[in-house]
Amino acid sequence: MKEAEKERDKADEKAKEAIKETRNNNDCEEKTVKTEKTEKINIMYCGDSNIALGVVMSILSIVDVMADAFDFIILTASLEACGKVYMPFDQRIAGALDSAVKKKNLNSSVTLRDVTDVFTAEPPTANLATRFTPCCMLRLYADMAQGMPQRILYLDSDVICRRDFSDFYSRDMQGTELCGVLDRYGKWFFKKNPKNPLSLFKFDYLNSGVLLLNMQEISKSGLFEKCRRACRDKEMLLPDQSSLNKLARSKKKCPAKYNEQRKTRGDTVFRHYTTTFRFFPKFKSVTVKPWQPDRMHEILKTDECDLLYEKSLFLINSTDKAE
Numbered sequence: 001m002k003e004a005e006k007e008r009d010k011a012d013e014k015a016k017e018a019i020k021e022t023r024n025n026n027d028c029e030e031k032t033v034k035t036e037k038t039e040k041i042n043i044m045y046c047g048d049s050n051i052a053l054g055v056v057m058s059i060l061s062i063v064d065v066m067a068d069a070f071d072f073i074i075l076t077a078s079l080e081a082c083g084k085v086y087m088p089f090d091q092r093i094a095g096a097l098d099s100a101v102k103k104k105n106l107n108s109s110v111t112l113r114d115v116t117d118v119f120t121a122e123p124p125t126a127n128l129a130t131r132f133t134p135c136c137m138l139r140l141y142a143d144m145a146q147g148m149p150q151r152i153l154y155l156d157s158d159v160i161c162r163r164d165f166s167d168f169y170s171r172d173m174q175g176t177e178l179c180g181v182l183d184r185y186g187k188w189f190f191k192k193n194p195k196n197p198l199s200l201f202k203f204d205y206l207n208s209g210v211l212l213l214n215m216q217e218i219s220k221s222g223l224f225e226k227c228r229r230a231c232r233d234k235e236m237l238l239p240d241q242s243s244l245n246k247l248a249r250s251k252k253k254c255p256a257k258y259n260e261q262r263k264t265r266g267d268t269v270f271r272h273y274t275t276t277f278r279f280f281p282k283f284k285s286v287t288v289k290p291w292q293p294d295r296m297h298e299i300l301k302t303d304e305c306d307l308l309y310e311k312s313l314f315l316i317n318s319t320d321k322a323e
Contacts, residue, residue: 041068041169042106042149044213045157046075046138048086052093053291054157056312057305059097059110061161063307068166069107072097073152075138075145077116081128086135088114092319100315118144124231127239137231137240143215143224150216156209158273158289159259160305165269168258173214177223178244179252180206181259185277186238206251208241209272210259223247264304 043062045055045272060073076089089112098110118141128134139154153169171179187203189280218224227243236242245251260268262276275287288295291312297303 011127016124040071041066041166042071042073042103042152044142044152044154045153046077046135047157048076048088048133048135049090050086050133051135051157052090053312053316054289055089056093056097056315057308058103058155058157058159058161059292060315061308061314063101063104063108065104065161066166069105070101071108071149072101072110073148074110075113075115075142077114077119077135077138079116079119079134081123081134082125083135086133088112088116090319093316096315096319099144113145113148115141115145122228122232124228124239126233126235127231130235130237130239132239140224140227140231140240140243142213143219148215150214152213154208154211154213155270155274156274159209160273160290160308161269161272162264162271163267163269165258168254168269169212171212171252171254173212173217175217176214176250176252177217177221177248178214179204179212179254180208180210181254181256181261183207183241184261186241204251204253205245206209206241206253207259207261207274208238208244208275209261210270211244212254219251223248247296263300264302 043059045051045058047055055074062070074089074094077086078088079086092111094110094112100108101108113140119138122141124134124137124140127137142148142152151169151173153165168179173179182203182206184207185213186207187205223244226247227240230236230243230247231239256268257269259270259272261272261274264271273289275285278284278286286299288299290296291309293303293309294304296305
């Protein structure tokens with residue numbers, strides 16, 4: 001009996017030591033997480049005053065999902081091209097957004113970066129009259145904006161966040177210029193070696209609405225500089241997206257959930273409301289944006305962005321009343 005009791009005592013001591021060690025390990029893990037969390041997540045948007053509602057919706061969707069500290073950077077410019085005038089992103093809306101994100105995390109911020117000078121010094125001359133506004137190409141000037149971070153997640157203004165994307169943002173980018181998701185339609189038509197029959201099912205054409213950028217590698221390779229020259233010299237259907245895909249020397253493909261272009265699914269992280277195509281009963285293109293509630297209801301049969309739309313509209317309208 002005494003021997004049995006001694007064995008039980010030894011077992012209890014071992015159990016206590018194991019529990020103590022586990023707690024110590026957990027403490028280390030928590031400290032590691034806390035240390036990582038002190039580093040801000042950098043998000044970039046690009047455009048003129050017309051993207052305001054989309055950007056507000058996109059940013060609010062992110063801070064609704066994640067409590068991390070964010071640096072939201074909006075590249076903007078004041079431009080005149082092909083008889084049209086493009087006004088910069090409204091500073092008042094940026095200020096209201098800055099206050100809104102700070103309510104979620106005091107370390108978060110929203111800042112405007114005006115790149116008018118660098119854009120006008122090297123305009124994408126051959127593509128100023130495309131169906132996309134010149135300001136869509138502002139991201140190609142990010143390497144010329146001062147104080148830009150080394151890792152940036154670029155988002156189009158029609159991208160809504162549905163889930164935590166920490167794993168996507170923190171992925172290994174060593175030796176890689178950019179990471180993204182295949183373009184739903186473009187992957188079939190845009191290939192580096194279209195005449196090679198082996199390339200029929202080899203997809204590498206990324207949609208540029210969600211791109212994780214390694215600015216250090218991009219600066220080293222001169223990717224954005226090459227893209228600017230391409231947009232200056234050659235007219236393209238999708239100028240910045242096409243040039244990025246053609247000229248990037250190192251890019252990684254990621255799962256579709258990080259840029260879901262068709263419909264919101266159970267695991268969707270970023271929902272990108274880009275143009276889609278319907279083939280029945282007849283072929284047509286369909287464009288529905290998250291800031292178009294009536295079309296969201298009628299065409300997509302969803303109210304998933306209604307509350308976000310109302311909150312965003314309220315924020316923008318509040319800036320007008322504050323004048």
